[in-house]
Amino acid sequence: MATVRPDALIIGAGVSGLTTAVRLAERGLTVHIVSKELTACTTSANAGAIWDPIYATHEAVPRWSAETYEVLSELAGAPGTGVRMVSGVEASRTVIPAPAWARQLPGFRECRADELREPFVSGWRYTAPIVDMPVYLDHLLRRLTSMGVTLAEGAVSSLDEVTGLADVVVNCTGIGARELLGDQSVTPVRGQLVAMTNPGITEFFAEHTAELTEEPDITYILPQGPDVVLLGGSAEDRVDSLILDKTVADGIVERCVAVEPALAGAEVLGHRIGLRPHREPVRVEREERDGATVVHNYGHGGAGVSLSWGCASDVARLVAAP
Numbered sequence: 001m002a003t004v005r006p007d008a009l010i011i012g013a014g015v016s017g018l019t020t021a022v023r024l025a026e027r028g029l030t031v032h033i034v035s036k037e038l039t040a041c042t043t044s045a046n047a048g049a050i051w052d053p054i055y056a057t058h059e060a061v062p063r064w065s066a067e068t069y070e071v072l073s074e075l076a077g078a079p080g081t082g083v084r085m086v087s088g089v090e091a092s093r094t095v096i097p098a099p100a101w102a103r104q105l106p107g108f109r110e111c112r113a114d115e116l117r118e119p120f121v122s123g124w125r126y127t128a129p130i131v132d133m134p135v136y137l138d139h140l141l142r143r144l145t146s147m148g149v150t151l152a153e154g155a156v157s158s159l160d161e162v163t164g165l166a167d168v169v170v171n172c173t174g175i176g177a178r179e180l181l182g183d184q185s186v187t188p189v190r191g192q193l194v195a196m197t198n199p200g201i202t203e204f205f206a207e208h209t210a211e212l213t214e215e216p217d218i219t220y221i222l223p224q225g226p227d228v229v230l231l232g233g234s235a236e237d238r239v240d241s242l243i244l245d246k247t248v249a250d251g252i253v254e255r256c257v258a259v260e261p262a263l264a265g266a267e268v269l270g271h272r273i274g275l276r277p278h279r280e281p282v283r284v285e286r287e288e289r290d291g292a293t294v295v296h297n298y299g300h301g302g303a304g305v306s307l308s309w310g311c312a313s314d315v316a317r318l319v320a321a322p
């Protein structure tokens with residue numbers, strides 16, 4: 001625990017907790033973060049991660065994702081942030097029109113038939129932020145240190161245990177909210193990625209599905225600079241194992257090679273596995289508990305990176321509300 005009582009205690013050091021800490025510290029609050037896993041071991045560190053406003057449910061998703069797109073675009077210009085603006089193709093296995101949000105993005109255009117490979121039959125191009133999560137989370141941690149935010153490892157077993165330790169507690173526990181609050185509406189959607197040497201891919205490929213779990217073999221290729229490309233993916237509903245599934249990894253590589261044959265000669269560098277915290281809707285909400293204030297920020301499903309800045313700004317407003 002911090003030596004001086006902080007204004008805000010944040011539980012969780014994933015992208016939601018760190019981004020929220022930035023927004024609160026910007027408003028002049030003293031902030032301490034406590035987390036069961038340190039940042040490098042969180043779901044957030046294992047994300048792809050491409051900005052994509054689809055895989056979360058809440059009426060504010062368009063506003064949250066728009067703010068996050070703007071902030072990430074600004075960070076993309078600065079070295080060491082892990083954020084880059086990348087052009088590429090989003091494609092569907094069925095014939096569907098491009099969604100309204102995609103039409104508003106820079107570089108949007110419908111794909112020609114000769115730009116798509118089977119089984120993809122419709123698609124569109126745009127430019128979006130792609131985030132190298134370990135680098136980006138380190139950037140956020142450095143920024144927090146420079147703002148005086150402190151962080152300690154530790155598991156919280158109940159909110160009542162910590163509500164007396166700060167004026168406000170912010171709950172950014174992701175899938176951990178299921179146990180911490182007994183909120184059974186947060187469920188895991190297991191995801192697996194394969195990191196490979198980059199054979200020269202500069203554009204992303206992302207499969208479009210209406211729901212994250214609509215296509216368990218969701219396929220995507222996210223270049224993380226000249227050396228590494230991340231191949232996805234999987235979306236296994238209510239599966240909570242963090243053990244590598246070799247069959248899933250082999251299937252990912254096979255599907256991605258079919259879309260991008262240059263990957264056939266690439267080497268596997270490693271695997272990433274995480275539990276997306278699915279909840280309908282995402283919970284960004286203030287709660288008064290026996291005279292203590294708790295603000296919740298969890299349940300972002302497959303879009304926690306894409307919504308992070310918008311949600312953190314709303315948390316800051318909820319904390320400041322009379």
Ligand SMILES: Cc1cc2nc3c(=O)[nH]c(=O)nc-3n(C[C@H](O)[C@H](O)[C@H](O)COP(=O)(O)OP(=O)(O)OC[C@H]3O[C@@H](n4cnc5c(N)ncnc54)[C@H](O)[C@@H]3O)c2cc1C
Binds near residue numbers: 011177275
């Ligand atoms: C394979 C994969 C690919 C993904 N791709 C994308 C993508 O392309 N774009 C995108 O936007 N999103 C993507 N996501 C989703 C994204 O990773 C999540 O939505 C996001 O990471 C959730 O962040 P979080 O900070 O809320 O939770 P987490 O990162 O899980 O962090 C929760 C934190 O709370 C701590 N905690 C939990 N319980 C307790 C407790 N009781 N006491 C103390 N600490 C506790 C944990 O230790 C952890 O530090 C992907 C996810 C996966 C798995």
